[in-house]
Each structure stands twice: as C-alpha cells, then as structure tokens.
Amino acid sequence: MNTLLGRRTRTLAAITATAGLVLVAGCTSSDDAGSGTKTAAGGVELVRAGQLTTCTHLPYPPFQSEIDGKVQGFDVSLVDLVAKDLGVKQEIKDTPFENFKTGAFLNSGECDLAAAGMTITEERKKNVDFSDPYFEATQAVLVDKKSGIGSFADLKGKKLGAQAQTTGEDYAKSKGLDPVSFESSDAVLNGLRTGQVEAVVIDYPVVQGWLKDKATADAFEVADNVETGEQYGFTVKKGNTKLLAAINKALQEAQADGSYKELYERWIGPYAASAAPGASAASPSAS
Incomplete structure (x- = not known):
C-alpha cells in the first residue's frame, strides 16, 4: 500500500448508519449532485449523480447482510468511508455472484464498484481491477x-x-x-x-x-x-484509476486512524492484527 499522507478522525456512527438496500442519494460537498453531475470529489466519475453504487451478493454476513431493513456489515462500513470521502452516499445493489468474476455490472455501468468478501485472484484480475487487500481470510x-x-x-x-x-x-x-x-x-x-x-x-x-x-x-x-x-479486495471497472485511488486512500486511512479496528471488532469479533493486510500488495490466492 502507498504511504499514508495524513491522519484524520471519523465519527463511526455516521459511517455505519447510512447503508441500505437502496439509499437516498445525497449531495456532494459542492452540491454537484443537485446539478446532476456525476463527478464527485477528486474528479471521480460515478454511474449516478450523488451516489456511490455498490454491487454485492446477499446474504454474506458479517460482510454484508440485511439487518433491520438495511444492508449492513464490514464491507458496507468500509465502502461508506469511501463514499464519505467522495461527498456522496452509498447505494447497494444485490446481484448474482458470478457477475463479480466477469465484472459484468461494472462494465455495463450498473455499479461503480463491487464489494462481496471477494478473494483477489490472478484469474479475476483479467476482468476487473482490485483495490489494495483489506482482509486476510x-x-x-x-x-x-x-x-x-x-x-x-x-x-x-x-x-x-x-x-x-x-x-x-x-x-x-x-x-x-x-x-x-x-x-x-x-x-x-x-x-x-x-x-x-x-x-x-x-x-x-x-x-x-x-x-x-x-x-x-x-x-x-x-x-x-x-x-x-x-486476501479480499474491492473491484472497479478496469482502468477506473481515480475511484481505485479513492478506495485505497480510504482503506489506508482507516487502518491508520483506528477506524478499521473498530469496524472489525463490531462486525467480525476480537481484532487480530494478522487479519489486516500489511503494506505489501496482494499476492495470488492459493485457490
């Protein structure tokens, strides 16, 4: 992973309370969503104005599942960090898991990214770009x-x-x-x-x-x-470098400021440092 440029604090209550099966789109920090633009903070292009659209496959607790009428979990909370940085809200779409291997919904413009407790493999890298690893499994x-x-x-x-x-x-x-x-x-x-x-x-x-x-x-x-x-990673359409950079930045900062640890303990259990990937890039899965 790249060196962290700075530390900042977050309010975890705001992180975990926003995810739902379909979330209401929010405005960007500059009210770009109100004008219908699909460009978020940092020049990241989104498939829909004012929202970060995530493809997942339900249920897959503790990473994503419907709880009290909302889709929640470890993956959801981490992607909420990305959405917050972009000045938008996350919307989640439940899609067949086989599409995650091919990147079909990313390529068709249905979703900006995919998050489904997905292992990074060389075969899958042929179709999608993976974020830095965020979980050892x-x-x-x-x-x-x-x-x-x-x-x-x-x-x-x-x-x-x-x-x-x-x-x-x-x-x-x-x-x-x-x-x-x-x-x-x-x-x-x-x-x-x-x-x-x-x-x-x-x-x-x-x-x-x-x-x-x-x-x-x-x-x-x-x-x-x-x-x-x-190792798990989030995926984006091949060549979507700006969104990939935004995801990696959010993951790096979460590990640095303690947000990752708090979310891990909330959704998975007692924190094990070995579960959080180090600074190196992902190696191919044994499977």
Missing part, C-alpha cells in the same frame, strides 16, 4: 458435532457443501472433492442443518458469524481451519 470446515469429522483430510468420501463460484468451492475441488454447490451462504448453512451435507467449506469469518447463534454453536463446530493465502 482462511477457509473453515464446519461440521455437525456428531459427524466424526475432525479435519479437512476427513472430508474424503463425505457429503460436502460450499457456496457456488467461491474460492472455498474451488479449493475443495482442487483437493479432489466434489462439493454440493449452494447459491448463498444461508443456503450452505441450511444444507448442513437439514442433513443435505455432512460438512461445509466456507470463509472462516462467515462461520464466526454463524457460531454467534447459540443453537448453531450447540449443533456444529469448526473441524479445521485451512490457510489458503486469501
């Missing part, structure tokens, strides 16, 4: 406590589930497994609950969120945690 194996499965190695011959089009699914396949594909993270958990599968492989932060529910924690446990070298 691992894959977890969640099982029924009565399953007898104690590690990833024990999954051979078992009914395994994973979310479609994700690196968790890719990783399982790369190890010779044939996971059942589920459309969403909620469907993955439901597949485990109903006995459609005996175990699931999915990003560990998602499992952390599930286990906050007592009934889920009573029935299931993490059998293994697999280090795959994954």
Whole structure:
C-alpha cells in the first residue's frame, strides 16, 4: 500500500448508519449532485449523480447482510468511508455472484464498484481491477458435532457443501472433492442443518458469524481451519484509476486512524492484527 499522507478522525456512527438496500442519494460537498453531475470529489466519475453504487451478493454476513431493513456489515462500513470521502452516499445493489468474476455490472455501468468478501485472484484480475487487500481470510470446515469429522483430510468420501463460484468451492475441488454447490451462504448453512451435507467449506469469518447463534454453536463446530493465502479486495471497472485511488486512500486511512479496528471488532469479533493486510500488495490466492 502507498504511504499514508495524513491522519484524520471519523465519527463511526455516521459511517455505519447510512447503508441500505437502496439509499437516498445525497449531495456532494459542492452540491454537484443537485446539478446532476456525476463527478464527485477528486474528479471521480460515478454511474449516478450523488451516489456511490455498490454491487454485492446477499446474504454474506458479517460482510454484508440485511439487518433491520438495511444492508449492513464490514464491507458496507468500509465502502461508506469511501463514499464519505467522495461527498456522496452509498447505494447497494444485490446481484448474482458470478457477475463479480466477469465484472459484468461494472462494465455495463450498473455499479461503480463491487464489494462481496471477494478473494483477489490472478484469474479475476483479467476482468476487473482490485483495490489494495483489506482482509486476510482462511477457509473453515464446519461440521455437525456428531459427524466424526475432525479435519479437512476427513472430508474424503463425505457429503460436502460450499457456496457456488467461491474460492472455498474451488479449493475443495482442487483437493479432489466434489462439493454440493449452494447459491448463498444461508443456503450452505441450511444444507448442513437439514442433513443435505455432512460438512461445509466456507470463509472462516462467515462461520464466526454463524457460531454467534447459540443453537448453531450447540449443533456444529469448526473441524479445521485451512490457510489458503486469501486476501479480499474491492473491484472497479478496469482502468477506473481515480475511484481505485479513492478506495485505497480510504482503506489506508482507516487502518491508520483506528477506524478499521473498530469496524472489525463490531462486525467480525476480537481484532487480530494478522487479519489486516500489511503494506505489501496482494499476492495470488492459493485457490
């Protein structure tokens, strides 16, 4: 990451209270939105005047899910920082996850950026430009406590589930497994609950969120945690350098002024410094 040019403070209450499934567009600091211009602070061109439009795929807690009628989560809060810097508000669109690999909605002008707990990979870089990494992730194996499965190695011959089009699914396949594909993270958990599968492989932060529910924690446990070298990034249309720079600047400042840590603790759990990427650029995911 680039060297931080300055520190500043933010009010986190303003950061996390703005995101909704469809947000009302706000004015820029110079009232540009009122005149219909799509140019935000710093010369960033937006697809709609007065708003930063984010494509995501719901639900994927703790990164984005609908809570009390609003889409909220770690990704949402971080992108709110970008929107605040640009002098606009964030609007969120729920879109199919397969479009994140191709950049379809970015290329068609439906969204300015995509945020969906998405792993940075060399294959995906062919279609979109990634921000600096903002999260270090691992894959977890969640099982029924009565399953007898104690590690990833024990999954051979078992009914395994994973979310479609994700690196968790890719990783399982790369190890010779044939996971059942589920459309969403909620469907993955439901597949485990109903006995459609005996175990699931999915990003560990998602499992952390599930286990906050007592009934889920009573029935299931993490059998293994697999280090795959994954890092998450936000994406923009290829060549959108100004918006990419604005995203990276917001991420750098959030880590420097403590906002990142506070948001991490709010949405994910006890802060682990290893989860926040360092100053180096993202390396390709193992999956």
